[in-house]
Amino acid sequence: MATLTGHTEAVRSVLVSPDGRAVLTTSSSPDLPLLWDLPSGRLIGPVDGGPAAFSPDGRLLALYTAKNSVEIWSAITASRVATLTGHTSTINKAIFSPDGATIAADSWDGTVKLWDVPRG
Secondary structure, three states, X not given: OOOOOOOOOOEEEEEEOOOOOEEEEEEOOOOOOEEEEOOOOEXXXXXXXXXXXXOOOOOEEEEEOOOOOEEEEEOOOOOEEEEEOOOXXXXXXXXXXXXXXXXXXXXXXXXXXEEEOOOO
């Protein structure tokens, strides 16, 4: 058993990657979400964005931003890989397709946008 320590306030949500190697935690404070290597309990790093979805292989993380975009982060290095733009209002949810090749995001602008993940 490991204890993941890093937030300054109560943990609000925990999201585990499909492969069980990474976990994303958010807190009730303005702290950034934290990305962890689950087997070792090591902090990979903070990531910038809101509610998230892991890719089916657990290697990527999609986060929505206050700038009406979806950011793709590496779940291995906590580094930003791509920023997907096109919405003109708040994003409600973003999900990966079952094969991980596409991200779909719906928004208060009344649209659903699809992005090709490998090409951004």
